[in-house]
Amino acid sequence: xxxxxxxxxxxxxxxxxxxxxxxRYSKKHEPWVLCKMPFSYRVEHEVEGVLRWAKEWKADGxxxxxxxxxxxxxxxxxxxxxxxQDFKARFTExxxxxxxxxxxxxxxxxxxxxxxxxxFAFYGFKDIVWSYERCEGFVEEIGKxxxxxxxxxxxxxxFKELWYYESAPLVAWxxxxxxxxALMACDDNQGHHIAEVCQQCGIKIPEEIALLGVDNDEAxxxxxxxxxxxxxxxxxxxxxETARLMDKMIKNPNGRYxxxxxxxxxxxTRQSTDIYATNDKHISTVLQYIHRNIDKKxxxxxxxxxxxxxxxxxxxxxxxxxxxPVYTYIMNLRIERFAHHLxxxxxxxxxxxxxxxxxxYKNVARQFKKIKGCTPSEYRKQNSVS
Numbered sequence: 001x002x003x004x005x006x007x008x009x010x011x012x013x014x015x016x017x018x019x020x021x022x023x024r025y026s027k028k029h030e031p032w033v034l035c036k037m038p039f040s041y042r043v044e045h046e047v048e049g050v051l052r053w054a055k056e057w058k059a060d061g062x063x064x065x066x067x068x069x070x071x072x073x074x075x076x077x078x079x080x081x082x083x084x085q086d087f088k089a090r091f092t093e094x095x096x097x098x099x100x101x102x103x104x105x106x107x108x109x110x111x112x113x114x115x116x117x118x119x120f121a122f123y124g125f126k127d128i129v130w131s132y133e134r135c136e137g138f139v140e141e142i143g144k145x146x147x148x149x150x151x152x153x154x155x156x157x158x159f160k161e162l163w164y165y166e167s168a169p170l171v172a173w174x175x176x177x178x179x180x181x182a183l184m185a186c187d188d189n190q191g192h193h194i195a196e197v198c199q200q201c202g203i204k205i206p207e208e209i210a211l212l213g214v215d216n217d218e219a220x221x222x223x224x225x226x227x228x229x230x231x232x233x234x235x236x237x238x239x240x241e242t243a244r245l246m247d248k249m250i251k252n253p254n255g256r257y258x259x260x261x262x263x264x265x266x267x268x269t270r271q272s273t274d275i276y277a278t279n280d281k282h283i284s285t286v287l288q289y290i291h292r293n294i295d296k297k298x299x300x301x302x303x304x305x306x307x308x309x310x311x312x313x314x315x316x317x318x319x320x321x322x323x324x325p326v327y328t329y330i331m332n333l334r335i336e337r338f339a340h341h342l343x344x345x346x347x348x349x350x351x352x353x354x355x356x357x358x359x360x361y362k363n364v365a366r367q368f369k370k371i372k373g374c375t376p377s378e379y380r381k382q383n384s385v386s
Contacts, residue, residue, distance in 0.1 A: 002250055005054055007064035008036040009087055012218035014235055015065075018085070018097065021239020022063070029247065039065060048072065060250045063242060066091070066274060080247035083242060083260070089129050095249075097242050101130050104231055104264040105137025105184070111231075111267045112182035113145060113171050114333060116278040116287065116322050117210065119178045121152040124186030131155065131186035134214065138184055145323045153175055173203050175339045179208040180277045188213035188220040188230050195224040195272065206275040217266050226271035231264050233362040234383040235345075238262035265383050266340045276280055283321045286314070290342055293334055297358050298325055335371050338364065342380045349376045 006022065008015040019036070035057065037323035042050055047070040054062060054075070061081035075082035075129045082094045090096045105122075105215055112120065120142050123342040124131035135153060142148050154173045174197060177183075185191035191213030198205055205211050213221065216232040241260045249257060268320055276287040289306050290298065303326065304311045318326050338356045345352060350361050353376070368376050 001033055002060045002247070003035070003058055004246060005037050005050075005057070005059050005062040005064065007039065007042055007050065007062060009039045009065065013168060013219065014215055014233075015085075015182045017235035018063075018239035018242065021200050021236040021241070022243040023239075025240045025243030028062075032243075035059070037064075037081060039339075042066075047074070047313070051075060051078060051080075054078075061246045063097070063246060076253070079253070081246060082252060083246060083249070086130055088127065090259070093279075095245060095257045097238060097262065098259050098263045099233065100131055100264065101317075102137030103132035104139065104214055105134040105139075106141040107137075107231055107264050107267065108134070108184040108214070109138045109141035110332075111212065111273075112184070112210065112277075113142065113147070113323060115182070115210070115273070115330065116276050116283070117180065117182035118147060118277065120147065120180040121177055121181050121183040121209075122155070122186075123153075123183060123190055124155045126155045127188075128186070132237075134184070135319045136184055147323075150178070152181075167197075171197060171310045174203055174209070175201065177209070178211065180275070181208070182210050182212070182273075182277065184214075186214065188217040188228060191228045191230070192220050192224045195226075195228060197290045199225060210275055210277070211272040212267070214264075221268075221270060224272065226274075229270045229273040230268050232266055232268055233262050233264050235262055237249045237383060238286070263383060265343055265347070266336060278321045280317060280321055282309055282314070283318055286318065287322075290330060290333065294330070294337055295355075297357055298330055331367060332371060335368055336366075337378060338368065338376070339372065342376055343383055349380070352376075 006019060010016060027382045029211050037046055051074055055078060059080055063073060065085040065087050068089050083097060084091045084094055085097045086099060090098055090174055102300055122135045122138050124135055139151060142151060154170060185194055189210055194211055195205060198209060211228060213228050213230040216230040221228040221230050238260055245260055246258060276284050278284050285307055286303055289303060300311060304314050307314060311342055315326055322329060334357060341352045341356055353361045365375055372379055
């Protein structure tokens with residue numbers, strides 16, 4: 001029966017979901033004896049103290065949020081398998097639980113682009129891998145639409161200043177941003193931070209700043225005023241894969257092992273992004289109609305009836321404002337909703353296809369692979385807990 005230490009900050013939803021996946025694997029296979037060690041123990045006793053306790057407890061493995069100054073190789077030297085949870089930078093000595101951070105940034109940018117934004121901003125930490133890689137992905141995506149000239153970033157905050165709210169430079173940066181602006185925060189905690197600062201200095205969300213976080217931590221997102229939209233990640237699946245990796249490492253200590261990668265799945269829209277950034281009232285009307293009726297069979301001729309424009313003029317103005325043809329915009333949005341339903345439901349893929357306005361499954365499968373890079377079945381398998 002494997003004895004494994006889980007050392008992390010269990011006040012965070014990310015860590016709790018990792019633990020859910022680990023426990024699910026344990027129950028499905030050989031049961032583990034799992035020690036949930038508080039992160040304060042690492043702070044008080046340092047990594048050498050954690051090792052001493054692990055040896056006394058006869059641990060087979062440890063999954064932990066280590067500091068990058070920690071000499072993590074001491075665990076393997078003492079016959080204990082070790083996996084690091086993303087903290088500041090990835091380790092090279094041991095496998096990491098990391099994320100497809102650039103993909104997450106691209107997803108955030110694409111979400112805002114579909115809402116018609118022309119100004120973009122990113123708020124995060126300096127020298128933190130999951131923050132700056134999300135920013136890089138965000139910039140890459142808006143660059144595809146030649147919108148990166150209207151990009152603004154604030155990554156001057158040090159990680160140790162997590163609870164420091166009285167930042168005059170941050171307030172000045174937020175005030176000088178061109179409005180409306182689409183702002184992605186590196187995670188939900190920092191999104192909540194921005195929401196509080198905006199509330200204190202009279203900046204309206206979402207009218208002036210549309211705000212998006214990462215991790216979909218419901219406690220944090222609903223605490224924000226207004227509630228924070230966020231990118232959901234397949235963290236529980238990551239926990240399951242972490243446990244699978246740990247099992248292999250315990251059985252074969254000298255093997256070569258790769259990182260566990262947690263992928264973003266979809267955006268959960270709440271009030272902080274409930275807006276369409278266009279000064280063209282006709283395009284705004286069309287966007288609202290499309291989003292409210294996306295599960296129906298939408299025809300461009302019918303959409304044209306919503307506004308006093310010819311079809312040709314509507315298509316030209318829509319592409320000018322949004323950067324995509326009307327049909328492409330609708331297809332991308334439908335695929336995102338289809339992908340969401342794939343992960344939220346256990347129904348057969350063909351049934352979900354029909355319920356989301358795709359009666360021709362073969363066609364949607366082709367479109368899905370073109371946009372997502374894999375088939376609907378592969379996507380579900382990759383992002384669902386095993």
